[in-house]
Amino acid sequence: MVKELLEHIKTIYPLSAESQSALSEICKEIKFTKGENIQDIGHTCKTIYFVKKGVVRIYYFKDATDITESFEFENSFVARAESLFTGKPSRKAIQAIEDTTLIAIDSNKLFKFFNSYSDLERMFRKIIESSYVNTVNRIESLQFNTAEERYKSLLKDAPDTLKRIPLKYIASYLGITQVSLSRIRGLK
Amino acid sequence: MVKELLEHIKTIYPLSAESQSALSEICKEIKFTKGENIQDIGHTCKTIYFVKKGVVRIYYFKDATDITESFEFENSFVARAESLFTGKPSRKAIQAIEDTTLIAIDSNKLFKFFNSYSDLERMFRKIIESSYVNTVNRIESLQFNTAEERYKSLLKDAPDTLKRIPLKYIASYLGITQVSLSRIRGLK
């Protein structure tokens, strides 16, 4: 059941057998159907999800507009960092974009385990570090690239995104309206 | 010499006396004058700096344009994450905006210490977590706020920035040209 999760973790930082079974203890598999909210706006994030199958997005509303903050595909972790690490309710929601199977990890239990299993904390640190690097790169792209440049580099770096995600979600992810994205796609 | 650093760390995660002295061992104080580069473009980041006094910025060039990625004031840590965590040379530089005193922490030594001093790793994890939260929030602001909104929220959330940083740096930090920033400031 958590085989995929443990396999994926091996590529990040190898865990001892004890840590693997400790981690497995606090995992639970959950399924969501396309369109379903995994966690709602206003909820305080106390779960870290691993995407076993499917795709999810984090989104929120600015005024009445639905804005996608990020997507996560198979073999990625998802959590609303601003809530998980501050303990405050999140203004964001997590939603399944396809029928999705997740492994839910209880974050409080995980954080407690860090005291006894230091390799778990090491692994988690490495996950956060690489998430952090990703967001730094994303800032760079939003800071001074044009909408067209951002679209093209998404096309190049993550062609899967284009195949599996509705364009309206991709548009707000890129920081533009759906109509603008459509226009950019029509160019050439 | 590293008193300020240790004091600051207390507010993040308390370290044992041994960890404090281990950390102190791998710290070195360095001074830079206004305008001086602390680390150059093309260099691989192997140092984590703590700003004891002064301000620094991380910047890079897009085409020929100087773009400020971030500022760090007193009691903050600075490193070019995309290089530090990947081992690749950085396309970015770190520069002193004022005469600045830094504590330089050797990152390789620090990472080795994580094996013997788990509270050091814990502390470091918490620093990365909060940097990560900051970047996630910044993405949100760049994704769909107007230049004016971004300027006003900087004014509100970090009025010091406006006082100590030249506007040309603030402009690119906000993702706009200096001329646009000047126009926005002139409104009202």
Next chain:
DNA sequence: GTGATTATTTATCATATGATAAATTTTATC
């Protein structure tokens, strides 16, 4: 302090993206 350099503002014009509306295509439902 004086002149030179650098930073900031102001002005004008150009352009990318937004807003709105409508047409078309795709997907979902019964």
Next chain:
DNA sequence: GATAAAATTTATCATATGATAAATAATCAC
């Protein structure tokens, strides 16, 4: 499979921001 609903595209017009240039203000170097 027909109909309705949702997603995407196309078109038009409005506007925020960019590009460039020039004027002013602030800072630096001697």
